[in-house]
Amino acid sequence: MHIKIGTRGSKLALWQAHYIESLLNQGGVETQIVTIETKGDKILDRSLSKIGSKGVFTEELEDQLRNGSIDIAVHSAKDLQSQLDEAFELIAFTEREKANDVLVSHDLDLSLKSGKLFTVGTSSTRRIALLKHFYPHIRTVDMRGNLQTRLRKLESGQCDALLLAYAGVHRMEYDDKIAEHLLLDEFTPAVGQGSIAIECAVSLAEKKKSLIKALLNHEHTETCLLTERAFLKRLQGGCSIPVFALATLHEDSIDILGGIVSLDGRELIRKIQSGSHAFPEELGTALADELLEAGADRILAEIKQQNVST
Numbered sequence: 001m002h003i004k005i006g007t008r009g010s011k012l013a014l015w016q017a018h019y020i021e022s023l024l025n026q027g028g029v030e031t032q033i034v035t036i037e038t039k040g041d042k043i044l045d046r047s048l049s050k051i052g053s054k055g056v057f058t059e060e061l062e063d064q065l066r067n068g069s070i071d072i073a074v075h076s077a078k079d080l081q082s083q084l085d086e087a088f089e090l091i092a093f094t095e096r097e098k099a100n101d102v103l104v105s106h107d108l109d110l111s112l113k114s115g116k117l118f119t120v121g122t123s124s125t126r127r128i129a130l131l132k133h134f135y136p137h138i139r140t141v142d143m144r145g146n147l148q149t150r151l152r153k154l155e156s157g158q159c160d161a162l163l164l165a166y167a168g169v170h171r172m173e174y175d176d177k178i179a180e181h182l183l184l185d186e187f188t189p190a191v192g193q194g195s196i197a198i199e200c201a202v203s204l205a206e207k208k209k210s211l212i213k214a215l216l217n218h219e220h221t222e223t224c225l226l227t228e229r230a231f232l233k234r235l236q237g238g239c240s241i242p243v244f245a246l247a248t249l250h251e252d253s254i255d256i257l258g259g260i261v262s263l264d265g266r267e268l269i270r271k272i273q274s275g276s277h278a279f280p281e282e283l284g285t286a287l288a289d290e291l292l293e294a295g296a297d298r299i300l301a302e303i304k305q306q307n308v309s310t
């Protein structure tokens with residue numbers, strides 16, 4: 001069998017595509033990598049929330065899935081919107097890397113906990129709002145672009161540190177620049193952070209789908225991501241909304257910690273729920289409903305208004 005793998009062209013995206021390729025090759029499948037540029041890669045002078053949250057990193061890949069020039073698209077799971085167009089489906093989630101965020105700097109003594117004043121480069125609304133909430137003394141500088149671009153900006157002195165996902169930092173082998181690992185309870189990651197998701201057209205041959213799933217899917221991670229993605233879907237969140245969630249799997253139960261923070265950092269609502277691992281989506285939806293009742297609906301409405309007016 002031969003599988004054509006579509007990916008974005010950033011170094012991290014290519015790392016992910018090569019990782020997927022090696023898993024498929026080990027299973028005896030031949031592969032070819034096709035690099036595709038997306039809107040999110042081209043537009044670097046505006047924050048993602050202003051480009052529009054829907055499909056910034058996925059639209060062009062889906063065009064190629066639709067016309068059959070690729071069989072699968074490889075994504076960072078957290079870059080995927082919670083609801084795909086009905087012509088597409090996610091058929092595998094790879095084993096999750098550690099999901100936490102890290103502070104990256106040349107000064108390895110920097111720490112958010114120290115109370116020292118410094119500037120952090122990030123353009124993630126979740127990270128900006130969480131910084132405002134937990135560490136209001138920290139100033140943030142808007143910083144988009146791929147990991148290498150951001151590190152160059154750090155090097156040239158545009159900020160003192162970056163706030164990034166451990167998974168990407170580790171995959172790009174920048175571990176020696178990690179000054180601090182952030183706590184999952186405070187900086188709860190974005191939904192899907194650390195896992196790689198495989199998307200295909202619903203119309204892809206069943207034989208291909210089942211082989212791809214058998215070689216790439218990590219069931220444990222899949223259960224956690226189904227929980228988190230159902231949570232995100234109910235909150236109608238994309239990557240531009242400061243919503244966070246992390247599910248963990250135990251013998252026969254799932255715990256999910258999830259919440260939302262207002263853009264100014266003043267209000268943070270978070271809850272934990274547990275449920276049977278047989279019903280991940282019900283659990284994620286139930287947690288979102290609990291949050292909506294506790295005021296998340298109001299915070300979401302405020303955020304939508306602000307995104308429109310800025």
Ligand SMILES: NCc1[nH]cc(CCC(=O)O)c1CC(=O)O
Pocket residue numbers: 076077078079163164165166167168169192193194195
């Ligand atoms: N928003 C960009 C993005 N999408 C995926 C990762 C890397 C980590 C992952 O796969 O979760 C990153 C960079 C970051 O947030 O630091």
